[in-house]
Amino acid sequence: MALVSKQPAPSGVSPREAEILALVGEHRSNAEIGAQLFISVRTVETHVSSLLRKLGAADRRALADLAAEPARPTHAPVALPAPLSRFIGRARERDALRGAVTGHRQVTAVGPGGVGKTRLVLAVAADLAGAFPDGVWFVDLVPVTDPAMVAAAVAAAVGLGEQQGRSIDDSVPAALADRRALLVLDNCEHVADGVAPFVERLLARCPQVSVLATSRARLMVPFEWVYHVPPLSLDGESDAVELFRDRAAAVGWTVEAAQVEQIADLCRKLDGVALAIELAAARLPTLGLDGLVAGLSDHLRLLVGGYRADDRHRSVRAMLDWSQALLTGDDLALLRRVAVFVSPFTAPAATAVAGFDPLAPGHVVDGLARLADQSLLSVIASAGGTRYRALETIRQYGIEQLTAAGEQEAALGRHLRWCLEAAEDLAASGKDGWRARFDAVADDLRAALSWAADRPGRRAEAHRLALLLGRLAFDRNLIGESQQRYEQAAALADDPAALRHAATVAACRMRGDDAYRLWRAAADAAGDTTDAARDLATATTTYFRKSGAFAQLPPRDEPAALLSRARQLAGDDPAAQAAVALADCATAGYASFAEQSEDAASRMMALAERAVELARRLDDPLAECGALFALTGAQRRAGDESAAAATARSRVELLDPLPLTPDVADELIDALLIATATGIAVGDLVAARRWGRRLRDLPLLAEAGHVATSRILMADALAGHATDVIAASGRFLDGWTQAGRPPARNLGPVAAAVAMVHDLQGDQAARDEWLAVLDQLGVTTQDRAGYHPAFEAIALLHHGKPALALERLDTPGAWRTGILMHWHVALRVEAAVLAGHPNAADLLTETRPIAAGNPIAGALLDRAAALLDGDKEGILATAGAFAAAGCPYQQTRTLLLAGAG
Known part of the structure; x- marks a missing residue:
């Protein structure tokens, strides 16, 4: 007995009618059909009549011709796997890939294993289902091991069987020839030799069919449009963090708001790779967040999951084993050797480090291209040239393979030599583009130094590299690291010169x-x-x-x-x-x-x-x-004070002509601090603000913002630039906090000056907060006696309390040698005049020689004299002197005192 064809039925045709249609196509009579199907002839006639109507055939011959055509997919299915978990984020990537599929007939979504290619294309395919009325089919190529069986896998997914006299390679294009459909071919990398020719034949014969493929490597066909799937976004409330939150919730773990930044950092260390993030979240119940963070130095051990239908996704190691199986011997050697680079690297750098027997240096560049094609390296275009980078999981895997191959010492030794050459070149080069070149290799220099420092046979090289890195870090304004590297160099070679460098850097800090x-x-x-x-x-x-x-001074x-x-x-x-x-x-x-x-x-x-x-x-x-x-x-x-200002x-x-080495920088910082202070002392606020701005803008004080802004804050406060003071005081607090809020009695005048500005503005709460900062800086009562009375007096006079101001000012103490001494004595005269003190005139006479040469103190005394004489014109005349001296606060106060404000 002949077998009835099992081809799928056309739309609206019942299974029984499909069986009858197939037999009509074999030119069987109604009696033969009834005998084979064990039904009556009348029943066969009824079904044939129904088929003529449903298929629009004119007669039995036309019906036979239709039956003889290659089998077609049934109706317009959306045959996509149902996701087992929520799809997270990827809005930009989803839009971009959707646009690519809309505009191009063959799109390959390329990316490293675990980055989330499959989930993204499934979401995009579902989005586009309405644009493909004849069907959307998903074809998983993971089980296919023979490239020649790609067409068979597609046929099985679409629901096609073999036809007599027609190969399966021909059957699929024939079935889809006039269909508007989308094929999703997942995981093409290991059978690319079969996928490429199949897709080329399919698209040539099926003008309305589109193909969306995923692969770790491009298919390398001329009509291919490649979309590189990036890792999950890592900025702010990122897709990576949201994915972690979602998968953590699935295992019963709630992420607290305080943990978000720690999770964001964890996701960054996992390079935003979706699989790695999912596997990490799955370990929360047993490791906790702290355990996860601590274990990230060994991704391959940590990132394992439970049973999965796809073994490749059971662990990061399994994913990488799958990728490695696709490589040749030379490319395997290259991948494990370039794993010693911790930052993006150039082809010449890779050649210098990886190009040793049995891998010829000339093969490195081609090998890098092949590894990039397999998404095992990412390619980064920059102004400095093309660089390559391995994700951290791939890099750790490569180091493991390097050790297993017995090449770790050789590869890391060559990496150390390359780092030394790079550091020496940077140290000898000019400044154009220097920072970018340093930043590009800095992490490799640090890694090479860490490796060499632990090996007795490499101590001399480590010492040399530590000295170079100390100098380079200082020039890059990483002065905390600079001190650390110089101390490390000293420890490696008992080097007093390195200790001296470290000491001067510490002084700069x-x-x-x-x-x-x-x-x-x-x-x-x-x-x-x-x-x-x-x-x-x-x-x-x-x-x-x-x-x-000093945090704590040693014994006297x-x-x-x-x-x-x-x-x-x-x-x-x-x-x-x-x-x-x-x-x-x-x-x-x-x-x-x-x-x-x-x-x-x-x-x-x-x-x-x-x-x-x-x-x-x-x-x-x-x-x-x-x-x-x-x-x-x-x-x-x-x-x-005038001589002191000139010396400062x-x-x-x-120092200006000298290159900015650590010892020069230490002196320059101090010189600018003193120049600003002496400018304030002699009433030259214009020069004081100029020196203060220069100090503030020194890049090497980036980690000491409280020091950088200290003098400009004081000058601006005395001048009356309240808005600038309040803005800069935030930077002061940030820098001091970042430094660990160390005691710094020498910065007491800054806190007192900011407190005064808030007092002038009537913000007593802010004033009290800054007086508390004064205490937290470790400032003693004796310390603040040199400047605090003057700041207090300015505020008290502003609030119309001259008697109290005079009380604060009329006390013996360190103010006699403080930088506000001229200000102090001049303000005391004003307070005495406004308070009606009987000795105000004598005090004015005694004070003039002391404050001689100070334009602001002189203007204060002239104003006090005019106030004493009731000379309104004389009072107003001092406003111009204050303006010329760069002191708008006292200029405005003059107008108020004269009754003209």
Whole structure:
């Protein structure tokens, strides 16, 4: 008995009618059909009549012709797998891929394993179902191992069988020839040799059929439109975080708001790969979020799941095993060797590191292209040239394979040599494009250093690389890392020079404790030498000069012992003697402020002048600059603020031509701080604001925003630029917070100045907050006596409380040697006049010589004199002086006092 064809029935045709139609096509009579199907002839006639009507055939011959045509898909199905979990995000990618399929007949969605290609194309295919009235079919090619069986897999998915005299390769195009349909071919990479010719024949013969394929590699056919599927977005409330949240909820884990940033960082470390994120979320019940984060150094061990229908997606390792199976031996070797790069790398870099036996250097470039075609490397176009990058999971897999192949030492050794050459080239190069080139290789330099530092046989190379990285990090304004690298270099080779570099970088960071510690360590490493004398003397100077930047000052007798030892070791060495002389100045300066006597001030001046003389003999601008710092302090201690301001300016001018090395930078920061302070002291607010802005804009103070903004805040507060002060005070607090809110008594004037501005604006709550900052900075009552009375008095006078202002100002204390001394005495006269003090006129007379040369203090005194005489025109005349001196607050106050505001 002949078998009835099992072809699917045309639309509206019942299964029984389909059987009869097939037999009519074989030119059987009604009697033969009835006998074969065990039905009556009358029943056969009824069905034949129905078929003639349904199919629009004119007669039995036409019906036979229709039956003889190749079988067609039934009706317009949407034969897509039902998703087992919610599709997350991907709005932009979904729109872009939908547009690509609408505009091109063959689109390949390309991307690495686990990135989410299949889920994306399924969503897009469902979106487009209405545009393909004759059907949307999904074909999973994972089970297909023979490229010749691609057409058979498509036929099975569409519901086609073989036809007599026609191969399955021909049957599919014949069945779809006049259909408007979409085929989704999933996972083409391992049978691309079969997919490419099949798709070419299909599209040539079926003008209304479109193909949407997924693959880890392009199909490499001329009519292909390639869409690269990116990882999930990682910015803000990203798709990656949303996917993690969703999959975490599926295992009964609720993500708290406080954990979002930690999850975002975790997703970034997983490169936004959907499979890795899903597998990570699945481990939450057993590992918790902290355990997940801690385990990310080993993605391959951590990211495993339960049973899956598709074994490739049971773990990241299984996914990568699948990808590796598609590679040749040379490409496998290249993939595992370039895994030593932790940042995107160039083809020449890959050749230098990976091009060794048995992989010829000439094969590397072609191999990189093949790995990129397989989505095992991503290609990054930049102004610096094409770079390649492996996702972190692929990189970890490559390192594992590198170890298994016994090539780890060779590949990492070559990577270390390449890093040394790259670092030396950067150190010797100019500045054009320098930062971008450093950023491109910085992570590799760090990784190579970490590897080499742990191997005794590589310590010399590690030491060299640490020194280079310390210098490069400093030039890149990564000064915290710079200090760390110099200390690392010193540890690798017992190198006192590296410790000195680390000490000056610490000084730039305003880390007094670290600078002091490192100078002492340098002296220990140098032994009983004149170099050690300089180091010990510099440690002593640091103790006093940077005392406000110490978290905890060592015992007071410690620097004295260091200086004594420095004298013993200095001998006749000029540089050591100059360093000792500078340390003498620092010690005497500290004692002078405590003693408050004219003899102490004279001793301080004599020591400073000797230090300047010794430094100038060395013809060393840095030594001279340090000595001029001491001279500035002596001049201020003697009450000669104008001379101090001139010396401070000369320090900046001396440093301007020098390249910005750590020791120059340390002096420049200090010189700008002092120049701004002395500008404020002599009433030159225009210059003070100029120096303050320059300090604020120093890139190397990026991690110390509180230091960078400190002086400009004070100058702006005294000038009356309230809006600028409030804006910059936020940066001050941010920088101080980022630094860990360290005690910094030298920054007390900043907090007091900001508190005053808020007081002037009537915001007492903000004023109190900044007074609390003053306390948190570790400022003592004695410290604030040098400046706080003047700030308080300005606010009290503003609020019409001159008697209270006079009380605050009319007390002995450190203000006599503070930078606001001229301001203090001038404000005291104004307070006395406004309070009606009987001695106001005498006080005015006594004060004029003290404040001579200070335009703002002079204008304050002139205004006080006019107030005392009731001279309105005289009061108004001072407004122009305040305007010329860059002090709009006092200009406005003048108008109010004259009754003209």
